[in-house]
Amino acid sequence: MDGLQGDIARLQQQVSELEAGRQAELMSLENARAGLEKEKRELRDKLTEMEGLIAELRSSNAAMKDEIIADLSKRMAEILKGQRSSSGSGGGRRAVSGGRTHAVEPGETLSRIASTYDTTPEAIIKANDLQNPDMVRAGQKLVIPE
Numbered sequence: 001m002d003g004l005q006g007d008i009a010r011l012q013q014q015v016s017e018l019e020a021g022r023q024a025e026l027m028s029l030e031n032a033r034a035g036l037e038k039e040k041r042e043l044r045d046k047l048t049e050m051e052g053l054i055a056e057l058r059s060s061n062a063a064m065k066d067e068i069i070a071d072l073s074k075r076m077a078e079i080l081k082g083q084r085s086s087s088g089s090g091g092g093r094r095a096v097s098g099g100r101t102h103a104v105e106p107g108e109t110l111s112r113i114a115s116t117y118d119t120t121p122e123a124i125i126k127a128n129d130l131q132n133p134d135m136v137r138a139g140q141k142l143v144i145p146e
Contacts, residue, residue: 073106080139106138
């Protein structure tokens, strides 16, 4: 019997050691999981911060783009105004044979120009042989048919 009791005692000791090892592994896994959750939160916070910075940069870039466009449009208008002054033209509209000319101002469209002269955009497109009527630019001189 003593042999059997010794075996039982050894087995109980091994079970206790295995249980202690299992508990240690569970604690280790729980600590690792907690660490991963913390890292996940930190990464989520960093991502949110970066998304905010990206939004700020996009807004800033859009504002800078608008400023650059406004500045370039102003400079182009000044250059064109200087060219008109030096060539002696009397402003954006003057009579020519077969119609008038119009110097396109920033923001003008063919529809608005046509309406001003009581004509159609198609007539202006045809009179000027415009390949891409969407590419009319400020300072461009257009013949306005009579």
